[in-house]
Amino acid sequence: MVSDNPLMMTEQDMGASTTSGAAMDRRVARRARPWWRRRGVLIGLAVVLIGVALWRFLPASGSTDVAAADLETGEVARAAFDDYLPVRATVAPRVTTLVGVLSGGQVERLLVQDGTVVHAGQPLATLANPELRLDVLTREAQIASQLGQVAGEGLGIERNRLDRAGQVAQAEYDLIKARRDLSVRQQLHDQGFVSDAGVKSFQEEAAYQSQRLAQLRTGRATEARITATQGARLADTQQRLSGNLAAVRAGLEALTIHAPAGGRLTNFTIQPGQTLKAGDPAGQVDSEGSWKLEADVDEYFLGRVAAGQRARTSDGAALTVSRVLPAVKDGRFRVELTFDNSAPAGLNRGQTLDIRITLGARSRALVAPVGSWLEAGGGSSVFVLDDDGRHARRRSVKTGRRNPEQVEILSGLAQGDRIVTSNTASVKGDILNIR
Structure with missing residues (x-):
């Protein structure tokens, strides 16, 4: 009979249970894991993947990331170079000739306008200077008085010369008359009509007139030398005074501003009433055409x-x-x-x-496109693109002649190199990572 109490077990049941537990306590052998699932391998793979990601996505030391759309590039080539x-x-x-003020004064009147075509010597404006005018008149009167004195001295010298010439002429006439009278008396003496005493007085008169004429002629020669010296001195004084008078009158003439040359008057901006000093610029005359x-x-x-x-x-x-x-x-x-x-x-x-x-004749040369890259260090370096176009590395170059489109490359680059032509002055590193 089978008991309904589950807690009650028969001996047979207990024996069967013991046998089953023993069977369950036996060690079961584990299956081996694949090598790629081992912890060390997984950690190593993770480190490698992280390193690759860092190398790929983080810029290297001394490099700068730039967007490809922000870069301009060009190719180095051997081509014709126009040196201009x-x-x-x-x-x-x-030709530009300055118009200067020779004598200071106040602008009284403008005779031409700015932009007018003028000829040399044409009056442009007049200045007023009462003090200068009075001074000129005073000096003019003084010089005129001195010239009058010089002229008077010259007249005195001329009068003396004429008087001396008259005396010589009179002496010559008197000598001729005395000799003629002596000749008549001598003929009468030879005929016995006149005594020796009657002839002697005429001989003495003729001798006196001859001696008198000789003295007058000697005196006239000496006086002529003195007169010549005085005349030269007076002429020099007169010339100097005349020059002074002309200079004084030129002082008044300087109150009129004249065009120094022919052409178009420009920068003529002086106005009536304006005070100008000697040496001030009043404008300029430009060569027309x-x-x-x-x-x-x-x-x-x-x-x-x-x-x-x-x-x-x-x-x-x-x-x-x-x-x-x-x-x-x-x-x-x-x-x-x-x-x-x-x-x-x-x-x-x-x-x-x-x-x-x-600047020179056309020639073939290794050239690169001009661009803002020339402003960085004066064109002493340039970034050259790698073959894959993903990086550009700084390279030292030497440049030569330039024109608006090309710059001559003397060293550092080769034909076919592609360079960054945009401005890289702000780049501090030597590598560009182009994204």
Whole structure:
């Protein structure tokens, strides 16, 4: 009979249970794990993957990440190089003559206006200076009085000369008369009509007149030498006084401003009532129809631009560099150019023209595109792209001649190299990682 109490077990049941427990306590052999699931291998793989990710996604030391869209690139090639310099030049008069004030005063009247074409010596304005005018009149009177005295001395010398000449002429006449009387008396004496005593008095008279004439002639020669010296002195004094008088009168003439040359009057901005001092500028006269060009050139080309080089405007007018002013101001120096033929019609002062100065003949050279990269270190280095285009590395280069499109490469690059032409001045490292 089977008991309904589950807690009650028969001996047979207990024996069976004991046998079953013993069977369950036996060790079961584990299955071996694959090598790729071992902990050390997994940790190693994780480290490698993290390292690759860091290398791929984090910039290396000394490198900079940039977006490909922000970069401009160009290729180094061997091509024809046109050695020229484009500049913008300003039209200026070829000859400019300053209008100066010779004597100070107050502007009384303007005779012409700014921009008028004038001829040399033309009056431009008059000045008022009462003190100068009074001084000129006083000095003029003094000099005139001195000239009168000199003229009086000259008249006195001339009068003495004439008197001496009259005395000589009278003595010559008296000698002739005495000799004629002596000749008559001598004939009468020879005929016995006159005694020796009657002839002797006429002989003495003739001798006296001869001696008197000789003395007068000697005195006249001496007096002529003295008179010549006095005359030269008086002439010199008169010339000097006349020069002084002309200078004094020129002082009044200086109150009128004249054009120093012919041309167009510019910068003539003085106004009636304005007070001017001697030496003040009153304007300038520009040569009309005769022009030159002035251009400010970057100091980089200071050693390459020289007088005598050829140039041409955008309209084809031929020019020659006439002068190079080497003084550098704000990084630029000035160049002057003249037209080989007549200047084009319609030019005006201050007008700008685009010109090209030829620095050398066309030649083949290794060239790279110009760009902002030349501003970084003066073009001494450039970033060169790797073949895959994912990185660019800084490389030292040496540049030579330049034009607006090309720069000559002397060393550091080879034909076919691709370079970064955009501005990289802010990049501190030597590698660009292009994303």
